[in-house]
Amino acid sequence: MAENAAAPEVRPLVPHLTLGATRDQDYLSGSKCTKCKAVYVGPRMFCGRCSGAGPFEAIRLSDTGEVYVWSIIHQATPYVKAPYAVAIVDLPEGVAVNTNIEGIEPDPKNLKFGMKVKMFTEKVSEDREGNSYIAYKFRPV
Numbered sequence: 001m002a003e004n005a006a007a008p009e010v011r012p013l014v015p016h017l018t019l020g021a022t023r024d025q026d027y028l029s030g031s032k033c034t035k036c037k038a039v040y041v042g043p044r045m046f047c048g049r050c051s052g053a054g055p056f057e058a059i060r061l062s063d064t065g066e067v068y069v070w071s072i073i074h075q076a077t078p079y080v081k082a083p084y085a086v087a088i089v090d091l092p093e094g095v096a097v098n099t100n101i102e103g104i105e106p107d108p109k110n111l112k113f114g115m116k117v118k119m120f121t122e123k124v125s126e127d128r129e130g131n132s133y134i135a136y137k138f139r140p141v
């Protein structure tokens with residue numbers, strides 16, 4: 001342990017997850033181009049639609065969406081339990097996020113294109129300094 005070590009923190013696993021005071025206040029964050037209203041997941045420096053540099057407004061993305069496409073992963077890194085289900089989920093804002101799908105057995109019969117899913121967050125890891133990492137996942141509504 002290093003001297004003057006900071007107190008352990010709770011951190012988002014990815015930059016487009018904004019943490020609240022409690023896990024039910026966490027949300028996916030996006031950027032909206034103030035010129036053309038294009039929406040992106042996470043922070044953005046350049047707008048692909050209007051070729052402008054914004055400015056961008058930070059927005060809160062919906063916590064519900066629909067499965068666009070899914071797959072079941074059978075081989076994972078050693079500390080990850082497989083099989084598990086993953087998906088690309090379309091959000092009402094016109095953007096999509098990659099996610100794990102939980103709350104079901106990872107079996108093709110439990111997954112459908114267009115199925116409604118809702119986001120939740122949970123601690124998925126901890127580093128050597130004791131900082132916790134929070135990830136977002138989705139589960140069927």
Ligand SMILES: [Zn+2]
Pocket residue numbers: 033034035036037038047048049050051052
């Ligand atoms: Zn734009």
